[in-house]
Amino acid sequence: MTGVNEIRSTFLDYFKKNDHEVVESGPLVPRNDPTLMFANAGMNQFKNVFTGLEKRPYSRATTAQKVVRAGGKHNDLDNVGYTARHHTFFEMLGNFSFGDYFKDQAIEFAWNLITREYGLPEDRLLVTVYSEDTEAADYWKKIAGLSEDRIIRIPTSDNFWTMGDTGPCGPCSEIFYDHGEHIWGGPPGSADEDGDRFIEIWNLVFMQYEQTPEARLDLPRPSIDTGMGLERLATVLQGVHNNYDIDLFRALISASEHETGVDASGAALSSHRVIADHLRSTSFLIADGVLPSNEGRGYVLRRIMRRGMRHAHLLGAAEPLMHRLVPTLVREMGRAYPELIRAEALITETLKLEETRFRKTLERGLGLLDSATGDLSSGSRLDGETAFKLYDTFGFPLDLTQDALRARDISVDTDGFNAAMERQKAEARAAWSGSGSAATEAVWFALKDTHGATDFLGYETETAEGVVAALAADDKEIEKLSAGESGYVILNQTPFYAESGGQVGDTGEMLGAGVRVSVTNTQKKADGLFVHAVTVEEGELVPGTALELKVDHARRGAVRSNHSATHLVHEALREVLGTHVAQKGSLVSPDRLRFDFSHPKPMSDEELATVETFANEIVLQNAPVDTRLMAVDDAIEAGAMALFGEKYGDEVRVVSMGTALHGGKEGKPYSLELCGGTHVKRTGDIGLVTLVSESAVAAGVRRIEALTGAEARTYLDAQDKRIREIAGILKTSADEVPTRVSQLMEDRRRLEKELAEARKKLAMGGGSGEGTPVKDAGRFKLMARAVEGINPKDLKGMADEAKTQLGSGVVVLISVADDGKAAIVTAVTKDLTGEVSAVDLVRIGSEALGGRGGGGRPDMAQAGGPDGSKADAAVSAIEAHLAGL
Template identity: 65%
Template structure:
């Protein structure tokens, strides 16, 4: 219309028929670009539905129940006029309170009821630029297009989604305050049972930082302040400090969600969290109940993933942790408050005992008797001092210290220790004293031993090398193979 008005002043007419024809061709080309197999082929069904009926009107910000008119039914990727009991079906209505999955928030579930039929909705998706598609199963009767229906969102599930979505806003702002304004949301998942979102941050978040983030978020929760929503232009919203989220597409008019009042620093007495958001939210921050941050992990370079719980899920999580702590305290026969100190003392004691056990095993391996029960005597092979032993109960990491001790006891010579693991796999270490490394390489000798154990390879230095093999029962053969290599040199 504006084009026509502008051209009319120049006495230029518009070819409306040509325009309509060109527009139809463009739409046809767009549909072709989606042609394919599998999901891509299924998606093409929504374009003609969108062209015929227009976008779905979303009523879910204000209500969880509404009436509507069935505009289309899709079964097995094709539009149909009706669907019977047991059919998996996608339903499009003119208006809906069901939220379609977007912005990280999962789609609503619930019921669609009509005269003589009912449909259980398991998910709601957005298709073809504004079409809300209700995915479900006909549980009774026969559904026909054109029928009037009542749509009922699962209230309990929606309430949990609202709380989790609002909590992401509070945690996001708290992270920016604690870690810095470089923090930006890079993706999210708002599910009924938990929330998860990714942020830009280049190092792990410390326990103290996470604790402060959680404390600040709950500080706003207990305010129980109203959550306000305003419609405004994108430019005006950003000018007022609203944050736009990564990957989101915004129209000319956006919803700006504000919640809480800041209590500290530059945020004092100002709106705490202000974001552009099309999701559903709690009426007041107190409806969130409780925020509990449960984990921080890395998902990519410079991206951290935060996971949290709210409300009843958070309470259950804390209750389970409390039960575990009490169970540990009961086992140790102490009070829960004393558990951390007692566990630390037990760990210190274990380290001390492990060290003592390692020393005892080392002395046993170096000392009194060989595995055959014959008194351990240092041998001489081809004029070279030699000590070879198969040992058990010694971890692979302790074989090198054992070899160092063996080299020291020999003064000059070559030592071989083969350790057997619980899985019958073997580890072997060869040590060569410094005066012999010009003639013999521990790397070459350990490879000979490894081959006898059914393995291959090995590595290290000329004076110390380590390898492994799958058959610890051949430990004596590995030692004999090294002896043979010395004799052949």
């Protein structure tokens, strides 16, 4: 059997031998096409090459492209898991010619690959061509030796590809595989073409025209774009008829079976298939930088994740499931896609966090759904208001609700759902438009229109003279501010830096004739209007008042130090962790700096120490900090880092500091960034950089906090004092503190383990000399016990021991937690599994405990319930069931 990885490598190697450049898959979020939500074809990353906007150093290419179809025009989500070939994620194999070879060689490449390299029998292959493309039909006869009856001419647009209303276009030729007469279906173009007998495996697109608004013209350099679904090809080469039966999916479904204890058969089969498919799409999306959210691509990801999580719930998974399958996916696909290996920790963490959150509302949402549809019969429709409540209150995407009702043949009023959604948005807009925030913004735009943007002088000076242009308070312009009153001052010019780019706004004072004003904050509004939050201490402010403006020098100095240190830490992180590190947020205040950045896992102590060392190396250089204005394109070309999503004007400030000592950049500026903030004159002014914490902000986003200068020295002095105090308590030296603490922790772990074993033994009656009592329940022996202080995870192991002790019979163990919730495990000895199912028993017990569902194997099952006080009732219900068998 030919495995998926071998099929993929055979394809790429074949075209590499035929002078094609092997190009890595483009990301799932296309960089060069904002019209696409996700990459949906192999040619996406070459779009600008085909249109002539971009030149590449090669004219032939081959790829295995990652594709997601779960949003927008291409949306297969509803069918995934229920059909043989629908997926949210798949791989598209392709070869491309950019004005190099054309139809004859493309057909020859395709035919030789599938018949010689893959060994497909020629008599099972047939092709389609566009009805007007006699040239392609002639090549198929000449190169492949196909007879006329195996070349099907299609007159419709199915065999003519276009990029859009205008642009490159051309006829297609598709290769089909015939599974044989024993499979229902007709050839392409026939009334029965939707059957499974004839399966399209490869589509060759001959780009030979340019469509203009007026006419279709011949391209001077025709090109080739082909696409072959890897999963479809694998079904043919592996002799199966369902994509989910190929080796890759069998491995993922087997892992799902193992983790849930539920076989992939009957009703459970579709759920396992959904989980396997959705695991792939969610993992690759996260690896390419998409994180779950409530809008855009992030919401599509969340929809896929939650649909998979609901199917895990259907299988009775008592704990988050999908993250436990990630290692299997990485093992199967990581070699071909190393980004999976790099992002494994991020994928695992994101899936676990999302599933943990969603499980809290899933059961309540399903309860509402059951209640709302209890009286609905097959063919009925759920009202849109209820579907929207499930979305708004319980986080159920619409397609999850539709999927949950699918088996009962109940549809959803989507028009009613959309109407409820629009009504909520309208209410939110109305509430916002009347809020203080919106009203305040209107004030600033009006003042900006009247007085223009504020002239900022603060890069060169911390003192200046200015004139009051306007005053505001309570969301409106006012005529004066008197002593004791607070409000906002607009000046004609200012040295006060307005909060921007993570740097806090300046504070200070304004002085005039008989006037003293405290400045408590400075913010930028309406694209260039500096707004000073003030309190008048003495006198009165009116428009036209002349003032002496003084920034708080000590505070500004501390902010400068922290901002410059932020740049050094950013570059050090990229040097230590990799260039995937990108700024996701920052706060530069007088007392500390905070820097959020993209990274999939916690940093090690060694990595943190190295970042700190690298930053302080530049501080010790005492190098000048240079700032200059450049055209934004020139700055980026020079290597300056720009923040993703930040808007820059035609001219930008570029801040450089230090000289690189390692990392292959020796002699070049250590840090070079676009930045509008204030900075020290020399790196030595920073004094010292000390990292004080590293933590998670969100999935895939880490946060570092650091101190500089005097704050750093104070922090380190306090740390040294604490270490000496701890050493005194432990009666050891400061150097020996880590060793002594490790010894104490090891002693604690050993004692906790011994205590847990003692509790388990006592729970089963071992401490009293009496074992768990055994009673007769009809024809069966029943060993049942409610235990306290036992971790639910230990129940299965205890049940296995009890089965061995019992010999033949049924074991029921119920653990009640401090919050009153219960976990129940049922176990049946092997000799009785033909008569008694542990799954049936655990569901009876769970229902008595106020729960629903549960799952496992015939010999061992687990469930839970909210009411641990009903433990005895659960045992009695199971006993009664056994007695009746």
